[in-house]
Amino acid sequence: MYKKLENKAIESVKNTIQTLGWEEPSEIKFEIPPNPNMGDMATSVAFQLASTLKKSPVDIAQSIAGNLEVKSPFKTVETKGPYINFFFDPELFSRMVLESVQEDYGLLEEKNEKIILEHTSANPNGPLHIGHIRNAIIGDSLARTLRSAGYQVETQYYVNDMGRQIAMIVWGLQNLDYQMDPKGRGDVEIGKLYFQVNQELKAKPEIKGQIDSILKTYEKENPPELESMFKKVVRKCLDGVEDTSRRMNIVHDDFIWESQFVRDGSMEKILEALDEYTTQNEVLYLDLTDYGIEKELILTRSDGTSLYSTRDLAYHLFKSKNSDQVVDILGSDHKLAIDQLKIALGLVGGKSPDVVFYEFITLPEGSMSTRRGVFISVDELIDEATQRALAELETRRPELGEDEKNNIAKIIGVGAIRYYISRLSPEKHIVFKWDEALSFERGCASIQYAHARACKLLEKVSEFNPSKVDMDSLDFQNMDTLEIDLLKTLARFSTIIEDSARDLRVHPVAQYALEVAGAFNKFYKSVPVIGSDKELLRLLLVDKSRITIRNALDLLGIESPSSM
Known part of the structure; x- marks a missing residue:
């Protein structure tokens, strides 16, 4: 509602400037003063006009205020030094606010603009933990805010189903005597196996070659049995991720699997489009020194298999073709990768994404790692938050029934995490x-x-x-x-x-x-x-x-x- 009031104030100032015969500035800005005694809205337009008019900002402000026609819902206009301060008519202002606040208050006019917003996109190698939660919460909250602002928003989860981590889990299923608990959650069981494979790799580094072979076979040949194993591992993990997300009131509109960009030829077309810019030595890479980036963008490994960055490039081109704006939520450690991607994306005609970078969450005792098995899962976090809220309710509201207390505790617990x-x-x-x-x-x-x-x-x-x-x-x-x-x-x-x-x-x-x-x-x-x-x-x-x-x-x- 303040925007409507601001527009009315701007109109009054513009009309006065025209009446005075002065040249109108390109933009007239208003702000809410820190002290209500200085007005409900104020403008420093006198500063903008001072250099052109060769006059004191104080004199300019007084000239504008003295000739300005005060219109509803403003009651008076005063100057304080170079500032012009507008005061609301309390009755008219109160009426406007009370009439404006309906059940859908905050839902703004629709805009004919589609945004694809990617968030969470955690590797499917274990349960979501609090290292992932900032991405998910920022992404979901931003999507809600953008929708309220009138944008068409589609949220996407980019599924890294062709990465080395999934190949490691597949190797574990093939080579370790590991039986997943059929009653356990899929993401938790996958996480346990991933931890075991990492322990094996520490003890036997030569296993890396076997994992590389699995990855190459999956990308280049894609035999049905291997494809089935990869898909089952990822799907099992994603089922758990979705369950956890729902507990946090987060639902994605779509899950985009990176393998689709290899299977449908999109990635190959990207490489062809970049052919005149790339160099082939042991690996295929894009030299970015002319763009002020010393580190080259590697597009394929020495064995010809693609990297995450190559598939991510194809995914971003897909997003840019299917939206008016692309928004990514990423950890601050992705800044170099995004700088590289934006240059490559520009070369193939894609839109540059708008990126929200966030710093990481750590525990008081240090950082977290799925590989090392050191993390608090989001489910554990929610459970703990709910129990603490329930304990508080037992003290504050002992008269409530158990079901009501449990329901309120869940709402408070999740709210505490998301708000924090x-x-x-x-x-x-x-x-x-x-x-x-x-x-x-x-x-x-x-x-x-x-x-x-x-x-x-x-x-x-x-x-x-x-x-x-x-x-x-x-x-x-x-x-x-x-x-x-x-x-x-x-x-x-x-x-x-x-x-x-x-x-x-x-x-x-x-x-x-x-x-x-x-x-x-x-x-x-x-x-x-x-x-x-x-x-x-x-x-x-x-x-x-x-x-x-x-x-x-x-x-x-x-x-x-x-x-x-």
């Missing part, structure tokens, strides 16, 4: 700490509790129906400062979504959810609602807060319980 990851900029490294992630006193639980508070208050007045409230019957006079502050916070939601979608960042949404909950809690604790002389207006404000908190958390893949 979402709340920080992806460029910041995270050390995962249980007490911080699962604290009931701050973070996600406090936001969910604000929603539950709103629901509980509204339950007390069953006759209240927000859709039938007559705005003209409400008393907007002498509103409490906390009411106005809450309304201003609610009004920012659409702008947060627009900005987050544009910048491909989700942490502003997480931070905003906390702000809304904080503004609501201050209002709830200090402003009487039921029985007050403004009961209907304040009940409406409670309901609009409930909707906004719920919809903000939904963008983060977090449920909002009505009771806690």
